[in-house]
Every structure is written in C-alpha cells, then in structure tokens.
Amino acid sequence: MNDLYKVGLYIRLSKEDEKCGESESITNQKSLLLRFVKENSHAHYKLYVDDGYSGTNFDRPAFKQMISDIEAGQINMVVTKDLSRLGRDYIGCGEYIEKYFPAHNVRYIALTDNIDTIIDSCNNDILPFKAIMNDYYAKDISKKIKTALITKQKDGKWVGGCPPLGYMVQDINKNKLVINKKEAYIIRKIFKLAIQGYSIYQIKEYLNENKVPTASMIRGSRGNSKFANYGIWNTKTIQNILTNQIYTGDLVQHKRIKLNYKIKKVVSNKKEDWIIVPNTHEAIISKQDFNEVAKKLEKSKRVKRKKITRLLDGILYCYECKHRLTICSPRKSDGKTYLVCNYYRMYSKNKVCTSHAFNYDILEKEIVKIIKEKIYKIDIKDISLRIKKYIDNNKNKNILQNLKMQIDKKRNYLDKMYLEKLDNKIDNEMYNRISNKLKLEIKDIESKILELDIPNNINIEDKVKNYLTNIDRELIIRLIDRIEISKDKDVFIYYNFRNH
Numbered sequence: 001m002n003d004l005y006k007v008g009l010y011i012r013l014s015k016e017d018e019k020c021g022e023s024e025s026i027t028n029q030k031s032l033l034l035r036f037v038k039e040n041s042h043a044h045y046k047l048y049v050d051d052g053y054s055g056t057n058f059d060r061p062a063f064k065q066m067i068s069d070i071e072a073g074q075i076n077m078v079v080t081k082d083l084s085r086l087g088r089d090y091i092g093c094g095e096y097i098e099k100y101f102p103a104h105n106v107r108y109i110a111l112t113d114n115i116d117t118i119i120d121s122c123n124n125d126i127l128p129f130k131a132i133m134n135d136y137y138a139k140d141i142s143k144k145i146k147t148a149l150i151t152k153q154k155d156g157k158w159v160g161g162c163p164p165l166g167y168m169v170q171d172i173n174k175n176k177l178v179i180n181k182k183e184a185y186i187i188r189k190i191f192k193l194a195i196q197g198y199s200i201y202q203i204k205e206y207l208n209e210n211k212v213p214t215a216s217m218i219r220g221s222r223g224n225s226k227f228a229n230y231g232i233w234n235t236k237t238i239q240n241i242l243t244n245q246i247y248t249g250d251l252v253q254h255k256r257i258k259l260n261y262k263i264k265k266v267v268s269n270k271k272e273d274w275i276i277v278p279n280t281h282e283a284i285i286s287k288q289d290f291n292e293v294a295k296k297l298e299k300s301k302r303v304k305r306k307k308i309t310r311l312l313d314g315i316l317y318c319y320e321c322k323h324r325l326t327i328c329s330p331r332k333s334d335g336k337t338y339l340v341c342n343y344y345r346m347y348s349k350n351k352v353c354t355s356h357a358f359n360y361d362i363l364e365k366e367i368v369k370i371i372k373e374k375i376y377k378i379d380i381k382d383i384s385l386r387i388k389k390y391i392d393n394n395k396n397k398n399i400l401q402n403l404k405m406q407i408d409k410k411r412n413y414l415d416k417m418y419l420e421k422l423d424n425k426i427d428n429e430m431y432n433r434i435s436n437k438l439k440l441e442i443k444d445i446e447s448k449i450l451e452l453d454i455p456n457n458i459n460i461e462d463k464v465k466n467y468l469t470n471i472d473r474e475l476i477i478r479l480i481d482r483i484e485i486s487k488d489k490d491v492f493i494y495y496n497f498r499n500h
Helices: 026-039 061-071 090-103 127-154 181-195 200-209 215-220 235-242 287-300 342-346 360-376 380-393 396-422 428-452 460-469 473-479
Strands: 006-013 044-051 077-080 107-110 167-169 177-179 251-253 256-260 263-268 275-277 316-318 325-327 338-341 480-485 491-495
Touching: 006 026, 006 061, 026 044, 026 077, 044 061, 090 107, 090 127, 127 275, 181 200, 181 215, 181 235, 181 287, 200 235, 316 325, 316 342, 325 342, 338 342, 338 360, 360 473, 360 480, 360 491, 396 428, 473 480
Parallel strands: 006 044, 006 077, 077 107, 316 480
Antiparallel strands: 167 177, 251 275, 256 263, 325 338, 480 491
C-alpha cells in the first residue's frame, strides 16, 4: 500500500521559531520526517524546505513548488512535523486540509499532533482548534515584536533596515546611526544647493550633469546588483532628502506600518503617530539650515492648474522606451499642442530617449478619422439585434422584479404607518420622519428602475448609431488599449478587440 504514496516532506522554519531551540530546527524536522519515511517504507518521497519563512501566509517558494507538484500528480501525501509547520493561518490551513487536499486526493499527516486525514480520529476533529491556536501564537508573537520595536524606537534606537543615504549603522551598536563620510558629502551638497536657491528640478539636473552617484549606485557597488544600474536622480528622491528630519540628528521612525501580521503590505502612518527622538546621532545638516530649506520649499509650492483631459489622454506611449507620452500645454506662440516622451522630459540631459515631439491636434484628428472608418464597416443592425436580445434575456428582468417588490413593501409599510398615526399609536413627528425616509427610498428605487427598464418604443438601432458616431473619450477608451509613437513619427494603434 505504501508504494502507492508519493510523499512530500514539508519543512518550515521562521525567525521566530528559531528562538524555540533545536526542537523546531531544520535538522530536527528533517530527521523526524525521514525516520517516518523509513519506518513506513515509503520508497517515493521529495523534500521541501522553507527556511526563514513565516507561517502566517503561504507565499513560500518550497510550499508553492510542492503545490505545483501536487497539481502535476507527483505528490499524493504531505507530511509535516506538526500542523504549525504547514502554516499558522487557520483559514489557509483549513482551506488546504479540508478542501484542497481532499479535492486532489492528497493525504495529510502532522506527526507530533497525531493528525492523519485518512483516519477517522478525535485528533482530526480538534484540528480546527489547533489551527486557531497556531494562528493565535503567530498573532501574539507579532504583537510582542511590534511592542519591542516601538519601545526601542521610543528609546532612540535605530530599528530600521537600510539607513538613509549619508548614514550607516555602527559596527559595535547596530541600533545607532553614524555618519557615512563617503555619502554624507552628497547630502550636504543637496542642502547647500537648496539654500542657494536651486529648485528641486535644478538640483536634480545638477546632480545628473555632474554624475553624482545615487544611493542605488553606491549600494549597488557594495554587492547589491539589483540596484547597480539605476544611476539617475529624480525629483522625488531629492524631495525626500530635503524633508527628512533625520539629517538634523533627530531619529524619525514608525513612518510606515504593516496592515497586520498576516499581510506584508506596508502603508504610510499618520504624521502625528511618527516616533521622533531628538539628538540621537550626529547631524549632517544643522537644524537652522534644515528649517531654512523647509521655508524655501514651502514658498516654492505652486498651485497646480486643473489639467484638461484630452481625448487620447492616458493611452499614448513611447514606442522605444514604453513610457507615457505627456500632452503638453498649448504653446503661447502659436497655440499648438505637442507630445513629449515623459522619460526624455525627466532625464533629457542623460539621453535616455528622444523627445518624440509630435503635434497632438493632428494626431487626434487622424485617430478620430481612423475610428470613424472602422465604425463605417460595422453592421449596426446586427449589433442592435444582439443588444435587444441581450436586454430581453438578461438578468435585468429579475432585478426589476425585485426592485418593484421592494417598492410595494415600502408602500405597504407607509400605509400601515399612516393607519397607526390615525389610531394615535405614533405621533406626527415620528410619522413624518419615517414617511419622509421611506419616500426617499422609494424615489431612489424608482430611479434605478428607470435606468434598467428600457421601454419597447426606444429604437435600439438609433441609440447604437448615436453612440458609435459620437466619438468621445469613453468610446476611445473602450476601443483602444494604447497608442505608441516612434521617434520617426510612426503610429501604432493597439485595439481592445481583434482587428480584422
């Protein structure tokens, strides 16, 4: 019988589990699982190891590989040391053990919890409770870690990952920041330029022209090749540096938080909830200079003009670099509107792309002309008949019926309220308040019915014809996925439908 099983031995160890000692170690789990294989004479087995992965989610490489092997029919038994090794998310564990594994004829065994899904036992019955306790353990650990980190932050200790440009963690004390002399000169230069009156855009141009290395270039050269090829300064990075209080010697932390212990997504924290501890490390910029720059940035803020949405806005792209094309404001000299490659506009002096200057007005006219030519070939009568058939047969009838029933109920309730008022069971004030609310609800439902209920006397063909011949932005977005323009002014249109 055991020859029929192809066993997946799954091992998981998180950083929190390491604190539990040898009992949870990779070596211990592996030894226990291999002993099980030997004692039960399972000839076909495969080992899956996730070292350093939390059990609060199932986004783990070895686990995903095991699931892939189950899908391919290579595994039909999964064995773990205990239920918590499979995962600590009780909902996810329940989905796999009670739904996924049975659906794929997979037997699951948790050795030390005495769980075996092929055997009807009381241990299997209490499985959901064990999963909840494992989940609670993860939640409790997360809460304790969070509390410990916040305590350290309030004590003025650095608990972040990569320090900001200009700083590094002290070799002796990993919770203290010290100045990185190789990087600090860049920060001082950026602030000096800002004090001299340079705008953020001008600072960006200066840094790129003088080939001042970015943080990603410097840290890429330290062995992190992921960032090695990013060597262009942008305004957002400079803005973040000029507004980062940490350069004055104050430690600013708790700016971002995780949504919860199961989700990795990080969101920005409210500014009033930031943890700021003054004078925890040596300053690169004096508080006086920092405040002077802050005033200059405040004065330089301009009121943004409301952007006019053009017909082709949002679907124009550069053919070469695939970045968006910006529709510029009309020129004062002749009133003409031109396109420009957004990537080129931001980094023109770095020659990352070309301008792709193109007269937008001419492009829009040509695109509208092409769309009209395509619409001319469409069989409007055939489309109209399909729409009519859809309206007659689709679920709107059930929705309408339901809405009309809601109106009847509310009107009946309104009548009942009126009778209760006449019998002096409720006073005028209560009647008026409830009746006004019901009348508003009835009016709202009636408006929904009007939207759904298309009378037979409306000519569907005329409506389709009117919709297709009125070339507006809504129609353009429905028909066209993207438009790419090359440096040679060639135009490539990608439709949302098959182009015959």
